[in-house]
Amino acid sequence: MSADPTGSAAIVLELPFRGRWMARNSPARRVPSHGTHLLGTTYAIDFIPVDAAGRSAPRTWRAFVATERPDFFHGFGAPILAPAHGTVVLAHDGESDHEARRSQFALVAYALSQATRVRAGAAAIAGNHVVIALASDGPYVLLAHLRAGSVRVRAGDEVRVGAEIGRCGNSGNSTQPHVHVQVTDSVDWARARGLPMSFRRPGVASGADASGWVPGESEIVDAG
Secondary structure (H helix, E strand, O other), rough: EEEEEOEEEEEEEEEOOOOOEEEEOOOOOOOOOOOOOOHHHHOEEEEEEEOOOOOOOOOHHHHHOOOOOOHOOOOEEEEEEEEOOOEEEEEEEEOOOOOEEOOOOOOHHHHHHHHHHHHHHHHHHOOEEEEOOOOOOOOOOEEEEOOOOOOOOOOOOOEEOOOEEEEEEEEOOOOOOOEEEEEEOOOOOOOOOEOOEOOOOOOOOOOOOOEEEEOOOOOOEEEO
């Protein structure tokens, strides 16, 4: 664990993917990172898979005026890995991967439906997701927006760092394929408090990077 600027202890995780991903809604930019403390998202971070040019998908006319198929995006279906040893306490699948939205026109209608998704509960927000307990009473790591049909673990499974738990998708409250990561003190989402987290830098041996780091907003992370 390490200390964040508020003095709280940060949970150090491994990156939950391989390849190049862009950090968005980073707590290195602001806290709460997603603009709210609801559902334990205070220190959450999003990672979007990108190509060598830093693009999540090629730009076509649809990117400017319409929705796009999720499988058009670079990292749709990329493996999502357990970022820590622990026990799976929640594993939810069956939510659809919906159309992606980069167009401002498409995003307006999506934003107007945000309140409806919040009222619909955790599955409508997180989509297909896995929660790993790092100890018997937490903390808990949530990995969200997984691809429909890709979740490979069940509640009660023991997982090790690097084990594939699912695939990158566009389920739940997601505008393009990505993985959302957060750490909380509870899985009672109405009461859960977000906990600060950091990540071990790629290529740094376990134990040699005790403090970890929080990728900056739009920083591209190459996990090899």
